[in-house]
Amino acid sequence: MSKPGRGPQSERNFLTKIAVGSGFVITWFLGTLAAELLGGQANETSIGQFAGRFLLVALVVVVPLTTLVWAGIKLWKWRHPSPPEPPPPPEVAWPAEPEPAAWRPPGPIYDRDDEVAATVRTLLATGVAVVCGARDVGTSAVAEAAVQSLINDRRIADRDVARVDLRSRSSRTPDDARATAGRILSMFRQDEPANGTPKVLANAAERLHDVLAKQYSVLLLDNVAVPDEIEWLIPQWTERNNRQPWLVIAGETAIESVVPGSGVAIAPLSTDGMREIWHADTDTMPKEPARPLMYRRRRFLPRWVRDLLRPRRELPRSAPLSTPDPIDALVAVCRGRPRAIKAVARETTGTDREAEVLALLASMNTDENNPLVGIWRAVLLRTEDSLSPEAAWLLHALAVIPVTALTREAIAALVTAHAPDAGSSDALPAPFEELRVRDFVEEVRNRYRLPLEIRWAITGQADQPDVDKARVAVPALVRHHADRVVRRANQLDVRSVGARAAAWLHEEEPTLRPLFSPEYYQDGEVLLAVIDDLARIAGALEYWYVREQQADGLLKVSAALGELADRAQRRELSALAAARKATAYRMVGQRAAAEEQLALVAGEARAASTHDLGTELVTRLHVEKALLGLAGGESTRDGAEHPKVRRSLEEIADNKRHPGAGIAMINLGAMHLAENSPGAALEYLERAEAMARERQDTSCQAQAVELQGIALSGSDLHEAVSRWQEAKQLFKAIGEEQGRARCLQHLGAAALVDETVAARLADGTRGAVPLLQESKQLRAGQPDTALVDEYLRAADGDMGPDKPAYAPK
Structure with a gap:
């Protein structure tokens, strides 16, 4: 740390002093010189004789003194700078949710022309095509080729896909309907459904269809594992009579019957x-033979003759029957x-x-x-010995x-847990990079995953973990x-980072669940090692879920x-956990289930002195x-628990x-x-603010x-509006x-x-409508929007609001 008086600010003040002093000397010199010249000329006229003595005093005394005072003021301001004005409140924009990736033309597809054509026909006829088959037979490739065919035929544009x-981000189970709906709607910046009830999911499907109809012509849902993931959105497409946006679904055989007639x-x-x-991947396909020089001379011949004379591309011939072809065995x-x-x-x-094959x-x-899976198990047996010990450990981890x-x-x-010196978060650690270049892991939108077939090849299909x-x-x-998650x-x-933290939780919550x-956690040692960290994650997610009403x-x-x-x-x-379940049941209106969970909490809460969570419980x-x-509907004055709550x-x-003093x-x-x-409410609320x-x-x-604002709305509505x-x-x-x-x-x-x-609020008496519409849009995923719907009907003139304007909801 620099000593006082020796830093950059002190050096600037010293230079300022020199500049001000030099300016004063120059001003005094010029003033004195001007006074001598003017004073000599002034004596030659009567007016000059009268004013000369005053001009001389002004130039010799007043001007230097004024300059000195000005310089002193400037110097004092430099030495005592006024504190900067606080910046205006930052306007933090909500970070955009990840949009669907731009469409990229798929790679070549082989011997699937009939399936691609059938997919296109089905889509044009019904508006929905469900491309399904056993795992890894190529349903995604067929679906993508069908969409590309529509683009090539100029029925749609690539930007409209x-x-x-x-x-799923789970290594075992696919997402349920609500989680899938949340992932899809978040991709299009729509409010996630708060729960998985049919009413809420139907509303989610309707909102999804409406936003797609404005921006896209085709929605391709890829890698669908079970019908539960997509059944909630199907009615919105089957009831639209083949109007765009079209829906293409690619997945496993289980989804074949989701849309009858569209599979x-x-x-x-x-x-x-x-x-x-x-042959394409091993670059063993023979090249087209060179056309003979006389080919141009055959233009006068009919096309069918030219076709007969044109050299034919020859496929590689199979080995003689007496020598088994290993490629045939591999294909089988x-x-x-x-x-x-x-x-x-x-x-x-x-x-x-x-020989390798x-x-x-x-x-x-x-x-x-x-x-x-069998192929990868054989590949692992063949190549795992060539991996470094750190990379081999990471692969199994x-x-x-x-x-x-x-x-x-x-x-x-993960790498640091096993090899602390193997790398940092600034770049991919060396052991992982070794796996990546060997194609053991794949990258999807800045995330890295171990494919399921390699996971099964390592652990076996029973998925018994390496303890x-x-x-x-x-x-x-x-x-x-x-x-x-606790940090986020x-x-x-926090105003400066709150929106970004919310966006991070939106993106990461599917990974945390x-x-x-x-x-x-079948192994007891693993469970004991993670239970406290899982409790920390659950606590952070509780705050997030309650805030988002999820x-x-x-x-x-x-x-x-x-x-x-x-x-x-x-x-x-x-x-x-039971107390949190009671909160969730209360949020969805299941009072009996909530009371049942609170009964479980009561027994442990009575033993408050035996653990650290007693007071919180x-x-x-x-x-x-x-x-x-x-x-x-119970009054706060009559409820048996309210006096205890108030005291607490x-x-x-x-x-x-106390960290919860403000919330209290x-x-x-x-x-x-x-x-x-x-x-009385205002007194507490102003202290909390x-x-x-x-x-x-x-x-x-x-x-x-x-x-x-709610407290003031009964006496001063305009002040409430400001709040x-x-x-x-x-x-x-x-x-x-x-x-x-x-x-x-x-x-x-x-x-x-x-x-x-x-x-x-708006230039006109109908300023309520856009406000209420925006409110409903932000709460679109919630199960109960009855109050805002009632206000919207009142704004349209259908009825007057039964509840006061300030009724909280």
Whole structure:
């Protein structure tokens, strides 16, 4: 650290002093010289004799003194700079969700002309084509070729095609309907469905079709494993009478009957097609013979004669019958799976390829259900010894972890757990790079996955994990995700980074959910090593799910954590999971189920002194019971739990060092609002806002300001509107769409009942309509939008709102 008076700022001040002093000397010299000259001339005239003495004084005294004062002021300002004005609040834009990747023309396809033509015919006839077949027979290639055929025929443009890869990030199970719907709608910047009920999923399908109809001509859903992933959206297409956007689905045989009359079954590739792939990938296809020089002279002949005379391309001849052709044996073993023969072509690169193929076939187990797995098992036996020890360990670790589609940082965490000096997150670690160049892993949109067939080849189709590697790799991966999700959840309320943290959680939540699958933790040592980190992830996800009103995700993660906690004999974590399940049931209106979960919490909450979560469980128990009472129409004055809740909240609110003090004040304010005591509510809400400003907790500040608007709406609607506008901007800055939707609903309702508010919010008395429409769009994935629908009908003149404009929802 530099000494005082010796830094760059002191040097600038010293140079300023020299410049000001030099300016003063020059000014004094010029002033004196001018005074002498003018004074000599002034004595020659009567006017000059009168004014000369004053001019002389002005030039000799006043001007230098003025210059000196000015220089002193400037010097003082440089030495005492005024503090900079605070910058205006940053306008943080919500980071865009990942859009569907631009369409790329697919590679060559062999001997599938009939299937491609059938897919095109089916699509044009019904508007939906379901391309299905056994795993790895090439359904994706046929679907892509059919779409490319439409592009080549100029029926559609390549920019009008949206392709969505539905492979799950779980290494075992496909996504359920709600998770799949969320992934697809997020791709098109639509609100995810809050749960998996038929009504909510039907609404999601309708919204998806509407947004696609405005932007795209074809939606291609690739790698669909089970009907449950797509059944929710099918009615929106089958009821549209073959209108664009068309729907192309590629997946396994199980989805064939999803759309009767639209299925295109794909059989294993023919022997000729498999041989063509082999010759193309091994570059053994003979070149076209050169045309003879006399070819140009035959133009006068009819076309059929020229065709007869044109040299024919000869396919490579099979070996004599007495010598078995190893390529024929390879084609038979691959059983029509194009990727199987491609894998062999990549791995047999020596000068004697046929001998390599024979050696590979000799090491194969032909009893595999999936021939591609057998091929890869033989490839691993042949090549694994050539891998470095670190790369071999990483390959087996990738086969036993719960998730796939890993980021660079997650890969680095795995490598570091086994070999700390192998690399960093700035670049792909050397062991992983070794696997990548050998085609053991594939890259999909900046994520890396171990293909399922290689995973099965390593672990066996029973998927029995390598325990030793799992005990190192799984805890390292879970700990990595726990550190990152907790950090991002803490950033959600920070104005400068909140929107980006929300976007990160949107993208990563599908990766975090599979970590809670109980089947990955059959080994007790692995379970004990990860249970606390899983609890950290569940806590961060709870905050995210409640904020986004995603009750389905909260329920499933909490249920899985509860099961794992029971197996690990962590009763306090099991009770905490039950409390979170009660929250999820309350969010979807299942009061009986919520009360059942709270009964499980009560027993553990009574043993509050036996573990660290005791106080939290007691508070959660009281708060949830009170919220259940409010949801059932129970008065806050009459409810049995409300006095206990109030005391608990007041204790927290009075402790300024408590991290939940601000939220406690907000809840106390909300309770006073429910009791119709806006004055008392404002007192708590203003304290909560002040504390949130001090802590830079933008979410807490926004909630406090929003509720202040509700408290003021009965006495000063215009002031309430100002609070809601401020809260809306705060929610927008941190990407909290549900809070922003509530504020828009408040503003739209206020515009309905007060024309001056409507004129203030928009130039006209119908300013409520765009506000309410935007609010409904932001909450489109929620199961209950009845109130905003009621306000919209009132804005259209169908009816008047039964509820006051400030009614919170």
